[in-house]
Amino acid sequence: MQRSLTIALDMMGGDYGPRSSIPAAVEAVHLHPTLTLILCGNEQLLQEQLSQLDALQHPRLKIQHCTQIVTNADEPASALRNKKDASMRIALDLVKQGKAQACVSSGNTGALFAMAHYVLKMLPGIKRPALISSVPTETKKPVYLLDLGANVHCDAHTLYQFGIMGSVVARESQDIEHPRVSLLNIGSEDIKGHEGIKEAAQMMQKNPALNYTGYSEGSDIFSGKSDVIVCEGFVGNVALKTCEGIAKLIMHKMTRALKKHLLYRGLALILMPVIKKIYKKVNPDQYNGASLVGLRGIVVKSHGNASASAFLAAINEAVREVQRQLPEKIQTAFAEHEPMQDAS
Template sequence: MLTNLTIALDMMGGDYGPRSSIPAAILAVKKYPNLTLLLCGNEDVLRQALQKESHLDHPRLIVKHCEQVVTNNCEPAHALRNKRNSSMRIALELVKSGQAQACVSSGNTGALLSMAHYVLKMLPGIKRPALITSMPTEKKQPVYLLDLGANVLCDPETLFQFAIMGSIVAGEALDKAQPKVSLLNIGAEDIKGHDGIKQAAKLMCECEHLNYQGYCEGSDIFSGKSDVIVCEGFVGNIALKTCEGIAKLIMLKFTNALKKHFFYKVLAFLLRPVIKKLYKKVNPDQYNGASLVGLRGIVVKSHGNASNKAFLAAIDEAVREVNRRIPEKIQTAFERMAKTEEASVSQD
């Protein structure tokens, strides 16, 4: 664990802006005594919000004034060209300059991807960044799913690189030397899937640095059979949001059923500790915070509609990423693979 942590927050992004990001920032500095947060946004708005929460002069909550905001409907190209003094852009620039070790934003995903790619650049040898997050499984340990929407379509080489990066992230998080990696497909049989998926599977199977397990289906995401599941961003984003919707639906149906009869109400009271424990395990808020891996810096994307607790979970993820030094370890892995490939070519 690093002695001092500094993280830049895009305070104005998302559906709620400072209404969720300010309470989350306050909770974060209480939780981490060694954490300093650089609050990027409109100075007047942020100071008023901090004053309302009696944290205006907190020494580890530092306001960085930004004149612009990247709205949810702003086109990525427009944001990149015209929002250079936005809270999102300034937070990324603070990471680039070394003033912050990570950036957290719940703002426009497309704009964040474009800006992060432009400002921080890619690590050597990596084609595209990927969004990765953990999801609950039947077992104690979670599964890591990527890509979650950074790249709608991916060629085989990109999916292969995602597998390497996902394996590193999961290995660090789960303390596993060889995490199990699977490729999401419409079936587990080798004949299933389009040519791109089959070519990606071949690359993964031939890589000695991957513990590749083969294809997995959507129903296997929560089984715990895999530590990492790789897919295109279009598929991953739909899978993630479908899972979150199902979790909310189940809990809603369950709580509504308990309210219908007096006996169920008594039963709910008696089972309250169990229900709370169950909800905590499936509540999407605690899994909020997808890391944008493959960049020369740490960027965590929070849901746009994140509550203060959900935004805190994204800050938690940024803290973990900094302590694990994920970008450095991804770069080391790709350099090692490049040297192995060069040695193999020279022997031939």
């Protein structure tokens, strides 16, 4: 029998706010019979959207009224100081208070990072949280990339810790006993890269608990040669958004070409099942939901422009992480394998 679980949602974040988060929430409670969602946001707006979907009285959709919204224009420090009743902050507070087991937000990434770090705190020994997400590969299993933007610059020890956290995520998510971990670099040779990358590589090589396989180049991301690829947040964010853009471009070009000529239209009818299957595998929406790992609670960051289906994918990711008890698994890994170093 499945355990009941509760997730707090920042309903006001992102480009579309309740227009995408409400349909996703309604679909989520239909998919997960034991799931309760706390909808954090403007009560009137949320009630209006729920009424349109005939879900206002749903027993597992509970509204938590909030008077403020964190916008994309808000500076992280300012949002942390001045928006204590924002939907994002209240969702995180609910996790801290034990009233929810995870938080999902598509709001301002910097503000979410700052608030989550302040409210939930770090797991013992971990210097910085990291955003991690999966992308498809040529194989049946995805590859996990981190950091995806939480930390623009990272020192060697932080990258090393990301390797440990990424290994735990891949192991728990894909049932891989010894996930292959690599560092994203400008070349595969040992002499390539800056000193921080080289030092991180040496640290990973010295840890027998990490299955470190060397450097990966950008062209290796989709190859399936690694289960985890570690990089700085600036690099990871650019890489992820480039991957998403390429996937959308390919599908756009393919669809446009098939509609261009009458002969192609007939061919499209034959190929449509194959096209849909390919699109399902590369559609960025299904991979939406980057996890902010390293914290004492579960926080999932959805894209700011997430559609309802993409926001649903982020909720589903939060459900999986609660079920896997991911923070506890990461804490155990650090207690067992992290060398006794000053992580201050």
